[in-house]
Amino acid sequence: MVRNPxxxxxxxxxxxxxxxxxxxxxxxxxxxxxxxxxxxxxxxxSQVPLMKQSLLQKTPLLGWYWKVEEIKK
Known part of the structure; x- marks a missing residue:
């Protein structure tokens, strides 16, 4: 009879x-x-202007935080 180890x-x-x-x-x-x-x-x-304009301002829920309103003269 052979047993399994x-x-x-x-x-x-x-x-x-x-x-x-x-x-x-x-x-x-x-x-x-x-x-x-x-x-x-x-x-x-987040303080780099290119990053703000190209990515952060286009974020759906938090984009308003990084938007900068231009001063009109």
């Missing part, structure tokens, strides 16, 4: 050594860091 290897599907669980963890972490870096860059460059 008590400890058998567990096979997991992976791509280049990264399993689905590992990829899920790193995608979530990368998304959070990327969002933080994007928001920080927007606040750091």
């Amino acid at each position: 008590p400890i058998q290897p567990k096979f997991r599907a992976n791509i280049r050594g990264y399993s689905a669980e590992t990829a899920r963890y790193w995608v979530g972490t990368s998304t959070r860091w990327g969002a933080f870096a994007g928001v920080a860059a927007l606040f750091l460059f």
Whole structure:
């Protein structure tokens, strides 16, 4: 009678050594860091006129905050 060994290897599907669980963890972490870096860059460059005109003033909900009314003479 042949017995199965008590400890058998567990096979997991992976791509280049990264399993689905590992990829899920790193995608979530990368998304959070990327969002933080994007928001920080927007606040750091919010005083640059080109950034104000091309991006910040065209933001749907907060564009009014960066709009500058021209003084008419």
